[in-house]
Amino acid sequence: MSFRMTRRAFCGAMAGTAGLAALPVRAAGPQTLTARAATAQIAPPKYAATEVWSYDGTLPGPVLRVPQGGRVTRRLANELPVPTSIHWHGIRIDNAMDGVAGLTQEAVPPGEAFDYDFTVPDAGTYWYHAHTNSFEQVARGLAGALIVEEADAPEVDRDEVLVLDDWLLNPENAQFMEPFGHMMSLSHGGRFGNLLGTNGTYDYAREVRANERLRLRLINASNARIFVLRLAGLDGWTVALDGMPLPAPEPVEAELILAPAQRIDLIVDVTAEDGETAALVRFDDDDQSRPQARFPVAGTASATRRDTPAALPPNPRMEVPGIDSARRLDMAMEGGAMGRMSGAMMNGRSMGFREMAGQGQFWALSGQVGMTDTPFASLDRGETVRVKLTNDTAFAHAMHLHGMHFRQVAEDGTLGQMRDTILSTPDEPLEIAFVADNPGKWLFHCHMLGHAASGMTTWINVS
Numbered sequence: 001m002s003f004r005m006t007r008r009a010f011c012g013a014m015a016g017t018a019g020l021a022a023l024p025v026r027a028a029g030p031q032t033l034t035a036r037a038a039t040a041q042i043a044p045p046k047y048a049a050t051e052v053w054s055y056d057g058t059l060p061g062p063v064l065r066v067p068q069g070g071r072v073t074r075r076l077a078n079e080l081p082v083p084t085s086i087h088w089h090g091i092r093i094d095n096a097m098d099g100v101a102g103l104t105q106e107a108v109p110p111g112e113a114f115d116y117d118f119t120v121p122d123a124g125t126y127w128y129h130a131h132t133n134s135f136e137q138v139a140r141g142l143a144g145a146l147i148v149e150e151a152d153a154p155e156v157d158r159d160e161v162l163v164l165d166d167w168l169l170n171p172e173n174a175q176f177m178e179p180f181g182h183m184m185s186l187s188h189g190g191r192f193g194n195l196l197g198t199n200g201t202y203d204y205a206r207e208v209r210a211n212e213r214l215r216l217r218l219i220n221a222s223n224a225r226i227f228v229l230r231l232a233g234l235d236g237w238t239v240a241l242d243g244m245p246l247p248a249p250e251p252v253e254a255e256l257i258l259a260p261a262q263r264i265d266l267i268v269d270v271t272a273e274d275g276e277t278a279a280l281v282r283f284d285d286d287d288q289s290r291p292q293a294r295f296p297v298a299g300t301a302s303a304t305r306r307d308t309p310a311a312l313p314p315n316p317r318m319e320v321p322g323i324d325s326a327r328r329l330d331m332a333m334e335g336g337a338m339g340r341m342s343g344a345m346m347n348g349r350s351m352g353f354r355e356m357a358g359q360g361q362f363w364a365l366s367g368q369v370g371m372t373d374t375p376f377a378s379l380d381r382g383e384t385v386r387v388k389l390t391n392d393t394a395f396a397h398a399m400h401l402h403g404m405h406f407r408q409v410a411e412d413g414t415l416g417q418m419r420d421t422i423l424s425t426p427d428e429p430l431e432i433a434f435v436a437d438n439p440g441k442w443l444f445h446c447h448m449l450g451h452a453a454s455g456m457t458t459w460i461n462v463s
């Protein structure tokens with residue numbers, strides 16, 4: 001506020017100064033991202049527009065693009081009726097800017113603002129979303145893409161951001177079904193939409209030309225849905241996961257699995273011909289495939305099929321050294337419908353499943369239900385850590401670590417791709433390893449947002 005006052009006073013003083021009138025007018029303060037109510041035509045035109053919560057009135061929020069190593073400055077102006085905050089998912093960020101209400105900042109009350117200001121060390125596809133009552137706020141639309149551009153980006157004809165989502169709408173009036181935290185969805189797989197789509201609409205289409213090369217940036221912004229995808233009339237390679245480049249492009253041969261919060265960067269060539277329609281296709285629960293995003297082909301680009309693209313330039317700090325001597329931690333996921341629970345502590349008190357459920361809580365991470373004052377682990381800055389995840393539940397969970405990327409450790413000790421969100425399936429233990437090189441308080445939680453709200457949230461301290 002004081003900054004604004006000074007600025008205004010300064011501008012006022014300027015206005016009266018002859019000879020300076022021709023100076024370019026600059027906006028005072030950082031650019032604003034306004035969280036506010038809006039309407040969006042998510043459903044087919046015969047339905048009403050849906051009342052959503054948005055950033056700057058659009059669904060999803062505006063695509064923010066910034067060069068690698070650059071700075072993001074955004075003033076979150078909260079015009080919602082509820083407190084909110086923004087998390088910059090996957091950015092290895094300064095802890096104070098991580099946006100977790102109650103841990104790294106206070107939620108921003110209605111009518112107030114918060115200035116986010118941070119640099120982005122890694123190029124890639126990231127996203128931003130509300131991190132206050134996320135299970136409701138993200139479902140209402142508070143999410144958008146954050147693209148960090150490589151200095152030396154691969155040559156493509158189009159760079160397309162595809163924010164995949166689903167919405168649970170009342171078929172009568174196309175408005176969100178409430179409550180958002182329904183007991184049934186919290187204790188089971190989560191809140192699934194009955195309408196699926198991309199970039200805020202049930203039928204996203206973008207015209208392309210035959211032979212064009214596209215970079216597709218897939219982001220799963222849904223609360224709980226694991227997208228199973230394949231390409232039709234498109235052929236190409238996966239070049240990055242969760243923003244982080246693969247050492248070499250991998251041909252897309254099998255289905256792509258995209259768990260909540262995960263991202264996949266693809267470089268694909270349009271192999272469909274003029275007049276046909278290429279598509280990103282998803283498989284639904286009934287095993288039918290349906291278009292998730294359509295690419296009608298109009299015209300033909302001169303280039304014919306091209307070679308494998310070069311790998312994206314690596315980001316800094318992608319190594320996870322010292323695996324053998326790393327500190328080892330165990331995290332057991334328990335609870336949920338049909339799951340087991342060996343004993344749970346909530347707010348420092350041990351509790352049975354029945355009592356937990358009475359408080360809308362269904363899950364535990366290593367015996368703890370939700371946030372506590374003591375972190376799941378206190379790590380020394382710079383140390384390498386291995387965390388073994390055991391899924392003793394009947395559901396899949398998309399586990400996300402804030403502030404640092406990790407790699408999966410295979411049984412033979414080899415390391416997988418760098419990720420910030422990993423899908424854990426029942427009875428398939430997995431292990432991750434990371435360097436605790438970012439000081440601060442970092443959440444570790446399930447990105448099935450209803451699960452996060454009902455027990456599957458803990459945190460790690462790095463100092």
Ligand code: C2O
Nearest residue numbers: 087089261400443
């Ligand atoms: Cu994308 Cu803690 O979240």
Ligand code: CU
Nearest residue numbers: 397446448451
């Ligand atoms: Cu979960």
